[in-house]
Amino acid sequence: MRVEPEYAAVGKFFGRDPMYRIPKYQRSYAWENHEVQDFIKDLTNCYEKRRLGPGNEINHFFGGIVSVERKVTGVVHQHEYELVDGQQRFATFILFIASVISVYEEMLEEAKNNGDTTNEKIIENRISKLSERFIQFDQEVNRNTFTIDVLELSKSDKAFFSNLIKRNNPTPSRDSHHRLISAFDQILAKIKSLYATHSITDRLDNLEEFQKIIDNDFTLIHIITYDEKEAYKLFQVLNDRGKSLTEGDLLRAKTLELLEGFSTQQNLVENLWDDILIDTSKITDDHLRWIYASHYGTRAGSTTLFDDYMSRFFPQHNQIIAVTDAQVILSTIQQLKEEFEISRKISIGIWPYSSSSRSIVQWDKNRLDLLIRELGFKVTLPILLSSYHLGESKFSEIVQILEKFLFRYKTVCNQHIEAVVTIFHSHSVRMRLNPATYNIDDLKNELRIILNARANDTVFKSSLDTLAYKEGGGNKPTKYFLMALEHYKRWYDNGAAGTPTCLDKTRIYDFSSTTIEHVYPRNAHGTVQNVNLEPLKNQLENLTFMGPSDNILGSNDDFATKKPIFLASSVSLNIDIGNLSQWTTTELSTRKEALKNMGCAIFVV
Known part of the structure; x- marks a missing residue:
């Protein structure tokens, strides 16, 4: 040279x-x-x-x-x-x-x-x-x-x-x-x-x-x-003042190099990469890894993402490129761009479909936001990317399966996630291989087996005691649990037959604007203070939530004063509390068992 x-x-x-x-x-x-x-x-x-x-x-x-x-x-x-x-x-x-x-x-x-x-x-x-x-x-x-x-x-x-x-x-x-x-x-x-x-x-x-x-x-x-x-x-070997090339940069450079001599395909690929690489390198790397796992059922290597992509997505790099190969490379990157657009939406809890069927309402779409943003389960991205191709109804069903399963299995029972990730990755590949014949029951059966083995009703009930109110934050799981019970309560009160179903999807509680409330006050003073209830005030059985339209005045008052507030609430869990004549350790114990039983019935797959 x-x-x-x-x-x-x-x-x-x-x-x-x-x-x-x-x-x-x-x-x-x-x-x-x-x-x-x-x-x-x-x-x-x-x-x-x-x-x-x-x-x-x-x-x-x-x-x-x-x-x-x-x-x-x-x-x-x-x-x-x-x-x-x-x-x-x-x-x-x-x-x-x-x-x-x-x-x-x-x-x-x-x-x-x-x-x-x-x-x-x-x-x-x-x-x-x-x-x-x-x-x-x-x-x-x-x-x-x-x-x-x-x-x-x-x-x-x-x-x-x-x-x-x-x-x-x-x-x-x-x-x-x-x-x-x-x-x-x-x-x-x-x-x-x-x-x-x-x-x-x-x-x-x-x-x-x-x-x-x-x-x-x-x-x-x-x-x-x-x-x-x-x-x-x-x-590919030089860096600017120590600024290392990212995996996305390397993939861009290598695929454009492969297309040297095929100007039409190369120009189109250049534009596609410009759209793909708009995020920070960390976010781009995350999307690349989720997409890889979604296609191939395994994680890309921690230091070999570029090589893994070239081997799996662009095997043409080991041969002399012909015009048919150039077209395949272009098609692959077009698909990669589409996957990035879907991944960007799902990864921040945005419903990925531009138009929805009548059977999918805002309540259904909110489940994705809860799964990803509030519960933080981005480990589901590979299987969600694959299930997107099953169509909107099945995608929605899988979101709700994963939401309830992972809350019970990981958030509450704190079981190891790796065995579950293996299941997710396996089904990601199966969904892509034949979307038309994929059976969601197969996924549910495998998840039931692992729930029965590691997060059965006994373990789940015992672990629910961890959902206590924590001063200074960390209360998302508790708020989520109470809101989920409210959504399925009517189904539960009607006999809890069949699959847990929300029977009133018009009631949507915005997660960020709802608040956890203490029935017996968190800051009780004077005659309101009760030595028997003080040790229980932050426990699950003494907690409820209020929607943004509910009146939360009187939160530090005694139960008699708060009864009308609970009875006027839009939340049926609160109405049940308001119908009680008193709030003692007996009512707390009864409610604790009721909440746990309801949770066991609802958080199943």
């Missing part, structure tokens, strides 16, 4: 009409706050040394960048450079200069308002020169003039970055956009804090020091290559 390294100050690489492009296989802007702060620390150090006077300047080496050089058609002696390694640094250099220009523009307004024509011309000249070197310039191509951006980021960041450095206040739409804004704001704030003095002349001198830093003090090695295929290989 032919390479030509050049060591020089950063400013040397932004000379006459510089053109840097981020190739399509590159990731988006990835520097987080700590990396931007490192850059600012280096900048500040160089600036403070310069302020000490001539001879105190220091050099800061930013490492090596690698690019592929290409001639620009129709322009004499013009080249553009595809940055294989160095995007993060080059983008940050330009954000730095854009920040300097932004300060100059503020000073320009000040000079105009003060009638300071001398400094006005100086500032305008500096803005023009910096903009042409680092932001954009006019280029003549075959007798036509075009405005060219000095640095173009990859497609997902290109327009946003261009508008940001031109101070057009673009609206962010992905995680990398927020990182770009954050970097710009932090650098701008630091420049303003360093250069500020009262005199406009002194400020002009101080700002000029920043240009000298990039033209003299910041240095790097630019390694120029001339081979596109070698560039792909270099990309």
Whole structure:
């Protein structure tokens, strides 16, 4: 491979009409706050040394960048450079200069308002020169003039970055956009804090020091290559200042490399990856792992996600790619994008179907939110991704099976989850293999077996004692249990025949706006205080919940005062309490047993 390294100050690489492009296989802007702060620390150090006077300047080496050089058609002696390694640094250099220009523009307004024509011309000249070197310039191509951006980021960041450095206040739409804004704001704030003095002349001198830093003090090695295929290989082993490539970045780069020579498929895949990789690397990694387990019934390796995906999803990487292979790769990534869209919704408890059948109402949809967000069972994502393909009714049924099973098995009885995950993964594959013939009863039977073995009625009843009120938080399971009993209470009171069913789905209690209430007050004082009930006040049998429309005034009053409040409640559990004549240890004991019996009848599969 032919390479030509050049060591020089950063400013040397932004000379006459510089053109840097981020190739399509590159990731988006990835520097987080700590990396931007490192850059600012280096900048500040160089600036403070310069302020000490001539001879105190220091050099800061930013490492090596690698690019592929290409001639620009129709322009004499013009080249553009595809940055294989160095995007993060080059983008940050330009954000730095854009920040300097932004300060100059503020000073320009000040000079105009003060009638300071001398400094006005100086500032305008500096803005023009910096903009042409680092932001954009006019280029003549075959007798036509075009405005060219000095640095173009990859497609997902290109327009946003261009508008940001031109101070057009673009609206962010992905995680990398927020990182770009954050970097710009932090650098701008630091420049303003360093250069500020009262005199406009002194400020002009101080700002000029920043240009000298990039033209003299910041240095790097630019390694120029001339081979596109070698560039792909270099990309997969090089990192920007220690910023490791994510699994998604590597998959993007490798699949685009495989499609080199198939421009139609490659361009479509580039767009698909832009849509797939809009989240943080951690969230993207989670989605990739859930999707992998959903397809193959096993977790991807903790350090081999990229290799596992290439082996399973893109086996074509081990052969010479033909047009049919290119089309298969495109189809696979189209499917992956669709899976990501579904996974994004399910993983935050949003119902994944755009339109619903009449049999599915808001109550059914809320069960997914409870399973994922309130109970926190993201371990169900692989099987939920697979069950999505069974259709909405079966998906809803499986959500409710998992919700009741996992609350009983894991939340209350605290049994090990691994055996259950194995079942989930196995059924994930079976659902995908033949959605039309998949039988949900098979899943229910396996879950019943494990419940009988590890979370039977005796274990469940005993474990329900852990659902006590906890000061300072951690009461979601208790609130969920009480709300679930309320939803199924009418079915239970009617004889509890057959499968537990909510008979009144029009009553929907928003989880976040309902509150746990103590029947005997949590903070009883004076004559209300009862020495026999004090030890039991935070236990399950003394707890209920109130909906947002219920009157909770009088929560610290005695039972006689609270009876009318319970009787007027929208919650039937509360009406039962209100119908009692007194609230003693006897009533508490009776209610405790009743709640446990109801729980055993409802939390089954």
